[in-house]
Amino acid sequence: MKLFKMRILSCIAITIITGANIQMAFAKTVKITMTAMETGVVIDNKGTTYPAWTYDGLIPGKLVRITIGDTVDFTLNNAKENKKSHSIDFHAAEADILNEFGSVRPGHSKHFTFTPRFAGVYMYHCGSNPMAQHIARGMYGVIIVDPKHYSKAYPKPDREYVLVQSQYFPDATNNVAMVENKGWTHSLINGKIFHYDPIHDSHATKILMAKPGERVRIFFVNANINMPVSFHATAGIWDRVFANGNPENVLYGMQTYGVPVGGASTFDIISPADRDTNNALMDHTMGAAQRGAITLLMNTSGANPRLGRNGNILLR
Numbered sequence: 523m524k525l526f527k528m529r530i531l532s533c534i535a536i537t538i539i540t541g542a543n544i545q546m547a548f549a550k551t552v553k554i555t556m557t558a559m560e561t562g563v564v565i566d567n568k569g570t571t572y573p574a575w576t577y578d579g580l581i582p583g584k585l586v587r588i589t590i591g592d593t594v595d596f597t598l599n600n601a602k603e604n605k606k607s608h609s610i611d612f613h614a615a616e617a618d619i620l621n622e623f624g625s626v627r628p629g630h631s632k633h634f635t636f637t638p639r640f641a642g643v644y645m646y647h648c649g650s651n652p653m654a655q656h657i658a659r660g661m662y663g664v665i666i667v668d669p670k671h672y673s674k675a676y677p678k679p680d681r682e683y684v685l686v687q688s689q690y691f692p693d694a695t696n697n698v699a700m701v702e703n704k705g706w707t708h709s710l711i712n713g714k715i716f717h718y719d720p721i722h723d724s725h726a727t728k729i730l731m732a733k734p735g736e737r738v739r740i741f742f743v744n745a746n747i748n749m750p751v752s753f754h755a756t757a758g759i760w761d762r763v764f765a766n767g768n769p770e771n772v773l774y775g776m777q778t779y780g781v782p783v784g785g786a787s788t789f790d791i792i793s794p795a796d797r798d799t800n801n802a803l804m805d806h807t808m809g810a811a812q813r814g815a816i817t818l819l820m821n822t823s824g825a826n827p828r829l830g831r832n833g834n835i836l837l838r
């Protein structure tokens with residue numbers, strides 16, 4: 523009993539009443555650790571390696587997912603083998619750019635906490651100098667802050683996927699070109715050119731899948747250096763768009779919706795329920811689409827039940 527009371531005291535109990543449903547949700551502290559790693563990473567479906575700067579050797583970095591009210595207890599380690607200082611800027615955090623977001627030298631660490639105030643989908647990235655190069659070389663990722671409950675405007679989806687778009691600059695050391703938006707040859711989706719598009723890249727082995735009529739929710743982040751994204755579902759309409767991923771910011775029946783550099787939004791699509799169809803989720807900016815920013819969503823009764831569910835939403 524005493525232990526139970528202590529547990530209650532150590533959490534903030536929030537009762538949510540939604541119609542007939544009563545749920546108890548506890549604000550919690552979520553521990554996240556990332557290690558900055560300067561390492562080779564494969565950036566296409568053929569296996570081309572690029573001299574990347576990363577969080578934990580991954581592009582994008584690990585997906586952070588919490589519920590509004592939760593506190594993120596974050597530690598950034600900068601591996602002692604690294605040559606550069608690195609940092610992290612969580613767009614979901616309200617903090618001090620010189621303190622929490624400040625640079626960490628190789629062999630050192632930084633620890634801080636933050637409690638997001640708004641549900642949504644957000645970018646995180648390295649902000650160390652030169653920022654364009656740290657982002658272009660791969661230091662970015664996604665944090666989703668879920669609302670406490672679904673609603674009529676923000677229904678529970680059947681499947682969820684995370685897509686992060688970025689620009690690929692093969693000359694990894696040319697920061698001036700990155701700033702001037704010169705020399706980028708491809709778009710990356712979750713770190714790879716045409717990552718989920720076997721139509722445009724015969725080496726692609728992965729696609730997004732859903733069953734006909736399912737509500738598919740795309741958490742989309744624009745990690746480009748200089749290019750806004752015109753996110754469009756070819757052969758579909760966004761049933762709803764949630765600007766910045768916030769359930770309060772709902773738009774209905776959108777064809778294309780702009781995502782600014784360093785921005786993110788959440789996109790729902792529902793395919794026809796009576797037959798198998800396919801959608802191309804793409805940046806309608808042709809310079810990006812034809813360079814890699816197209817993703818195939820296959821709506822088929824044979825859809826793999828494990829895709830887009832149970833943490834399997836950022837497909838590596």
Ligand SMILES: [Cu+2]
Pocket residue numbers: 575607608609648649650656661
């Ligand atoms: Cu960095």
